[in-house]
Amino acid sequence: MNLLDGYGMDTITMAGTLEAKLAAMKGAGFSQVMLMARDLVTHPGGVKAAVAAVHASGMRPTGFQVLRDFEGLSGHLHSYKLDIAKSMLEMCAATGSKVLLACSSTSRHATQDLDLIAADLKKLAMLAVPLGINVAYEALSWGRTVNEFPTSWDVVCRADCPNLGIGLDSFHIFAAKTPLDAIEELDPSKIFLVQLSDFMWQETPTFEERMTTARTFRVFPGEGVHSEQLADLVLRLDRIGYRGDYSFEVFNDDYQQLPLETVAERARKSATWLHQDVLHKSAPLPDWARQRA
Amino acid sequence: MSLNKVDREAVPEMPNRLGLSGIEFIEYATSRPQALGQVLENMGFRPVARHRSREVTLYRQGDMNLVVNANPDDARVSGTVDGQPVISAVAFRVQDALKAHNRCMDLGAWSVGSHAQAMELHIPAIHGPGGSRFYFVDRWQEFSIYDIDFKPIPTVDPNPPALAGMGYFGVVQYIGAARSADWQTYYEHMFDFSSIPDEERFGILPKGKLMKSPCGTFLWQLVEPDIWMDGDDSPECLQRIGFGVPNVAEAVAALKARGVEFVESTQLHPEDRGALTRNTLGSVAFELVHK
Numbered sequence: 001m002n003l004l005d006g007y008g009m010d011t012i013t014m015a016g017t018l019e020a021k022l023a024a025m026k027g028a029g030f031s032q033v034m035l036m037a038r039d040l041v042t043h044p045g046g047v048k049a050a051v052a053a054v055h056a057s058g059m060r061p062t063g064f065q066v067l068r069d070f071e072g073l074s075g076h077l078h079s080y081k082l083d084i085a086k087s088m089l090e091m092c093a094a095t096g097s098k099v100l101l102a103c104s105s106t107s108r109h110a111t112q113d114l115d116l117i118a119a120d121l122k123k124l125a126m127l128a129v130p131l132g133i134n135v136a137y138e139a140l141s142w143g144r145t146v147n148e149f150p151t152s153w154d155v156v157c158r159a160d161c162p163n164l165g166i167g168l169d170s171f172h173i174f175a176a177k178t179p180l181d182a183i184e185e186l187d188p189s190k191i192f193l194v195q196l197s198d199f200m201w202q203e204t205p206t207f208e209e210r211m212t213t214a215r216t217f218r219v220f221p222g223e224g225v226h227s228e229q230l231a232d233l234v235l236r237l238d239r240i241g242y243r244g245d246y247s248f249e250v251f252n253d254d255y256q257q258l259p260l261e262t263v264a265e266r267a268r269k270s271a272t273w274l275h276q277d278v279l280h281k282s283a284p285l286p287d288w289a290r291q292r293a
Numbered sequence: 294m295s296l297n298k299v300d301r302e303a304v305p306e307m308p309n310r311l312g313l314s315g316i317e318f319i320e321y322a323t324s325r326p327q328a329l330g331q332v333l334e335n336m337g338f339r340p341v342a343r344h345r346s347r348e349v350t351l352y353r354q355g356d357m358n359l360v361v362n363a364n365p366d367d368a369r370v371s372g373t374v375d376g377q378p379v380i381s382a383v384a385f386r387v388q389d390a391l392k393a394h395n396r397c398m399d400l401g402a403w404s405v406g407s408h409a410q411a412m413e414l415h416i417p418a419i420h421g422p423g424g425s426r427f428y429f430v431d432r433w434q435e436f437s438i439y440d441i442d443f444k445p446i447p448t449v450d451p452n453p454p455a456l457a458g459m460g461y462f463g464v465v466q467y468i469g470a471a472r473s474a475d476w477q478t479y480y481e482h483m484f485d486f487s488s489i490p491d492e493e494r495f496g497i498l499p500k501g502k503l504m505k506s507p508c509g510t511f512l513w514q515l516v517e518p519d520i521w522m523d524g525d526d527s528p529e530c531l532q533r534i535g536f537g538v539p540n541v542a543e544a545v546a547a548l549k550a551r552g553v554e555f556v557e558s559t560q561l562h563p564e565d566r567g568a569l570t571r572n573t574l575g576s577v578a579f580e581l582v583h584k
Contacts, residue, residue: 086403122482126401129479130420132469132529162474 006245007271008032008062010195011039013250014260018043018050022057024260028268034062034195034247040091051094062247063099063136063167063193064092070102071120072110072145078120085124093131099192100128101136101167104143104152112145118158125164136167136192141175141214142207148178153186165190169249170233171197171214174226175204180236188241195249196234196274198224216253220270231278238279246274308485309507311396312388316461316511317430317438318351318358319534322381325574326350326363329378332573333359335551337456342443346410351443355455357536358439366408377576380531383421383464384428385484390417393429397483413442419483422466422476423530457544462495462537462582463512468529473502476515480504486513496535496567496582533577537584541565544581 008030014021018039025033035054043050054061067088070081092100102124111117125135139152146152152166168191173180197218202225204210221230234246248267255263275281323329330340330350338352338359347364362368362381387393394417398404402419405426409415416438418426432438445451468476480486486504489512494503501516512535518527538544545555545568554571567582 123399123401126479126482127403129475130403130422130529132472162478 002029002031003275004029004268004271005031006243007267007274008034008245008247009264009267010034010065010247010249011036013248013252013255013267014263015256016260019053019057020260022053022059024264025267026057026059027261028264030059030264030267030271032060032062032245032247033057034249035064035095035097036066037064037088037091040095047091047094054095061095061097062245063101064088064095064097065101067100067102067124069105069107069110070124071105071117072112073105073107073120074111077109082123086127089128089131089133092133098132099134099136099167101138101193103138103140104146106140106142106144108144110144114145114151114155115158117145118155121155121164122159122161125159125161128163134163134165134192136165138167138169138193138195139172139176141172141204141210147172148176149173150178150182150185153182156190165192167191167193167195168237169195169197170221170226170230171195171199171218171249172210173233174199174229175210175214180229180233183233183236183240186240188237188243191237191242191244193247194237194242194244195247196221196230197248197250198222198226198230200224215251218250218252220248220250220266222270222273223266231274234274234278246271307487307507307509310485311385311393311429311507313484313506313508314386314388314433314510315506315508317384317386317428317433318360318382319380319461319464320360320362320382320384321378321577322362322367323378323574324363324368324376325378326361326368328574329361329577332577333361335553336548336570336579337459337551339449339453340446341449341451341453342439342445344443346413349443351439353451354453355458355460357455357459357461376574378574379423379576380425380464380534382418382426382428383531384416384430386433387429387431390429390431393417393431394419400482402483414438421531422468423528425531457547458539458584459536459544459581460584461511461534462580462584463514463535465498465514465516465532465535465580466529467527467532468515468517469526470518472529473515473517477502477504480513496580497569498567498580533580535580535582538581539584541568541581541583544568548581 009025011021040047040050067085070085073081121137128135137152137156139146139149141147149168156164156166198221199213199218204213333352337354340350341353342351350361352359397419405418405420407415416428418428421427477488485507489503489505501514504513542565556569556571570579572578
């Protein structure tokens with residue numbers, strides 16, 4: 001049992017090749033990795049070689065991201081997105097990921113009818129059943145209709161499908177200033193993914209500010225100005241019984257130009273802070289004690 | 294204003310939006326068609342026709358059609374598991390095959406491309422568990438689909454009677470750990486199957502979740518690995534076929550006389566509820582259930 005077992009990094013945080021990223025994460029003590037479709041398709045050896053690299057690393061995929069703007073479309077737009085979704089599901093399955101992340105739509109062409117949105121997500125979930133994949137639906141803070149997690153939870157409840165749940169991302173929760181009390185309303189078994197990151201600004205009132213910050217200047221939990229809120233969020237999730245993975249969704253332009261080991265070490269410190277200082281989980285026993293037990 | 298007492302509680306009928314009406318055929322894929330054919334013949338099936346363009350044989354007894362597919366492309370799936378035959382498809386009788394296929398596509402099914410050659414039937418299909426497929430057949434009343442794609446084997450009775458009154462009773466599907474709810478929802482949504490309460494059980498292996506087809510003619514059993522089989526991540530598959538029989542003891546006696554071996558275990562409770570044949574060819578077993 002490793003202290004870091006419940007935590008993982010996202011490949012999007014670091015520069016370099018997939019193999020180098022996996023090695024750096026593993027070197028810092030992580031055993032899981034959140035994969036992005038781009039990791040597979042930009043691999044010089046192609047998707048198959050990327051999948052082989054993931055398997056060879058021994059790292060467990062936390063999940064696979066990201067399907068965008070899927071729900072609420074009609075006609076040829078819906079058919080087009082359905083094809084995209086199928087390709088994402090196939091890549092997700094190839095890597096052995098059990099979770100596909102789908103972000104709420106930003107499209108002005110999509111309906112705002114929550115029942116229709118739910119029906120589309122149920123269709124996505126049905127496509128995922130034979131592949132053994134769970135779909136985590138996440139409210140982007142700049143989503144057009146669904147931009148806070150109570151709404152994504154509402155949609156998931158309307159769809160009423162066992163392999164469709166929600167994904168939570170602390171960035172979007174804090175950026176939209178969603179009250180954390182609504183965590184109590186969630187069924188922990190239907191939270192399929194929790195992505196954590198912090199950032200340096202107190203306010204991100206406009207969608208544009210949220211997008212820029214989200215894509216260039218997030219930091220690891222404990223490194224930004226929302227550490228107290230982040231600790232509160234994690235404790236609330238723990239209290240309602242969430243025992244799934246925490247993945248660090250940290251887009252940061254600076255980290256993209258640092259040595260991979262340096263970035264992975266910052267992630268390790270962050271995970272340690274969460275595990276010991278926030279959740280007060282015990283450190284693993286030292287070797288001599290484990291041998292006696 | 295009229296008050297109709299009958300409508301007061303709105304007792305729902307079982308929806309059957311595909312117009313499901315039983316199983317038209319079940320298909321095995323194998324790279325060892327002769328060996329499987331022998332097993333099937335022991336079970337009372339007779340080869341009655343061969344496919345016009347592919348290495349596919351139709352077996353039949355009573356109203357059960359069973360297809361053995363040794364076409365290299367299709368049998369490859371069998372080759373990956375040491376040549377063990379696999380149940381590669383179940384074909385459902387439906388009201389309208391195109392409508393059924395379109396409806397399933399709208400609900401989130403994966404379509405399967407057709408390999409029909411000239412003058413052959415294009416039977417629409419969707420992907421099922423593992424590498425399996427679900428076909429939709431609507432022309433089962435006015436004529437036989439087998440007359441088009443298959444050539445009868447000369448001098449053979451095209452309609453051999455069923456041994457001991459056997460007929461398709463159900464299919465057992467092995468699924469991953471904690472996947473029952475996913476598959477139950479899938480079958481409810483796609484095919485209008487409905488779940489049978491855990492207290493209501495048939496046969497001798499009352500495990501897992503049992504579902505019933507909306508036409509009421511067959512059952513679908515979902516079996517997860519046991520909790521102690523931690524780490525059993527073998528692929529999901531259609532594991533075996535169940536045959537319904539009017540008298541289990543008589544059927545067992547008739548099959549034993551033909552060389553079929555049964556699992557004799559105190560853990561199973563054969564009595565007169567059912568029986569299970571021993572695995573042959575590594576993966577082929579059949580269950581008998583009192584009908």
